[in-house]
Amino acid sequence: MVVRTNNDRIGFGKVREEFALPPNFPAAVLAEAEQAANRPHDGHKDATDLRLVTIDPPGAKDLDQAMAVERRGSGFRVHYAIADLGTFVVPDGALDREVRGRGQTIYLPDGNVPLHPPVLSEGVASLLPGQITPAALWTLDCDADGTLEQAHVRRALVRSQARYDYDGVDAALKNGSAHPSLAVLPEIGRLRRERAVERGAVELQLPDQEVAPDGDGWRLTLRPRGEVDAWNAEISLLTGMAAAQLMLEAGVGILRTLPDPENGAVKWLRRSARSLGITWPKNMDAAELLAGLDPDRPEALALFMDATRLLRGAGYTVFDGNQPELATHAGIAAPYAHVTAPLRRLVDRFGTEICLAIDAGEEVPEWVRAALPALPDVMAGSDALANKVDKACLDQVEAWVLRDRVGSEFDAIVLRSEGNSADVFLTDPPVIAKCANGDLPEGETIRVRLTQADAEARKVVFERASQGSGFD
Incomplete structure (x- = not known):
């Protein structure tokens, strides 16, 4: 796109x-x-x-x-x-x-x-x-x-x-x-x-x-x-x-x-996989699991994002x-x-x-x-x-692209949700930005509304608009 x-x-x-x-x-x-x-x-x-x-x-x-x-x-x-x-x-x-x-x-x-x-x-x-x-x-x-x-x-x-x-x-x-x-x-x-x-x-x-x-x-x-x-x-x-x-x-x-990642990071990833509906057998390590995921699936993108914790x-x-x-x-x-x-x-x-x-x-x-x-x-x-x-x-x-579309709604995949905000991924246009609503379902597609696109501050912010279209 x-x-x-x-x-x-x-x-x-x-x-x-x-x-x-x-x-x-x-x-x-x-x-x-x-x-x-x-x-x-x-x-x-x-x-x-x-x-x-x-x-x-x-x-x-x-x-x-x-x-x-x-x-x-x-x-x-x-x-x-x-x-x-x-x-x-x-x-x-x-x-x-x-x-x-x-x-x-x-x-x-x-x-x-x-x-x-x-x-x-x-x-x-x-x-x-x-x-x-x-x-x-x-x-x-x-x-x-x-x-x-x-x-x-x-x-x-x-x-x-x-x-x-x-x-x-x-x-x-x-x-x-x-x-x-x-x-x-x-x-x-x-x-x-x-x-x-x-x-x-x-x-x-x-x-x-x-x-x-x-x-x-x-x-x-x-x-x-x-x-x-x-x-x-x-x-x-x-x-x-x-x-x-x-x-x-x-x-x-x-x-x-x-x-090597701390044990807590692997446990976190296992919890994330479970919440995303991804089956992770006990005898399979993270490398094998991640290699077998379809990168076109929303839940896979979300788990890849969470897996960055292993590489810090x-x-x-x-x-x-x-x-x-x-x-x-x-x-x-x-x-x-x-x-x-x-x-x-x-x-x-x-x-x-x-x-x-x-x-x-x-x-x-x-x-x-x-x-x-x-x-x-x-x-x-x-x-x-x-x-x-x-x-x-x-x-x-991203701010330049979206500056004339404040108030518009988009489909977005929730990549990571922490605290009072989440990272969301739009495929059209291809943007990764913050969504102000917290506790969003990782790996799911939701509908978001653009609330800010400030080119001077280089800041783009969305909020949740509705339950989303659920594209796969």
Whole structure:
């Protein structure tokens, strides 16, 4: 569903000002990035013969990953190329200091605030099709069940052959025109997903609200998480898990960690499932239950929303010379490290450098080790900022879309009801907002009336109007 505003392409300048997002890069940083863009890539193996392709959202220019999946005997081999920012960023230089201050790319509907200057992030360091690009090239061998058997990573020059978006891959797989490097992605993707459920990994199949330009206005869309998204994510997770294993074996690294949920959170989820009419057998864990739900059902959406309680408290754990007290990510149900998005996330460059050194049998560079203790705080701060900006932009567009419809009624699914208000989800237009009435039936469809759509305050509020139409 697409909804258009009549706002003459109002931008998000106020959001940028409110969160003090930098409008550009300092001159010294831009100069260093230009120099880096022209630097030769010595020491990289030539792997331009690999038939790599990328899968990214439409319009993306900062392409971090390219893959080629092939059969290996009864199993699989995954070639996964990750943009090699370590080739371009000089430790402790102007560029390095700037990106350590930023932490990650911040995305807004009217343009991003990049972690690295575009000459790198959208140019020579991006895995653009036809371009020879330095990469950290992972080779991941899996058995016939999709279980990882061995992993290696080295620096290499690669050249992506084609660029796809998720819908394009889905269409190509269905009509038989998929690139050869993606032909077996569905098979290994499904196997990896099965292994994830067996481990106890929690997958929340919540649709994404997205904002995009449309003529002289903006549109809100609801994008379900498709199979291609899930398979693509499984390859990234496979790589992050392999990286974590390398780090743990070497006794040095930085992991993305999440403690196991408190028992009360699981009990809460069981009570929620019971109130939603969802059968949860006693011998079934949360991962298996959630994986088996139909994301198109209202009660499933409500339970997915409640299941976010299981994934609270994620952070980064640094260790050097010892084993970490917490080494696993409860949502993934395994040790995991961020290494697959270095163009957009600072920590991935350091994780990659650690893995490259370990795999080569070399000492982890001292500048990497020295930086590790500060990274958790840098990433926590940038994560919080990115989440606030994303919410502000969505709230802003929702208010713009609904500002002329105060008093109108809509069908809405109750996602979560707590205290004197509830979170409700409208599919037309695709909006998540507060409903002022408390004690609403989670997972049910009710009729709501829009009482406030304040574009200045970025606030949208509904109240219950009647018993609703009860669509399924």
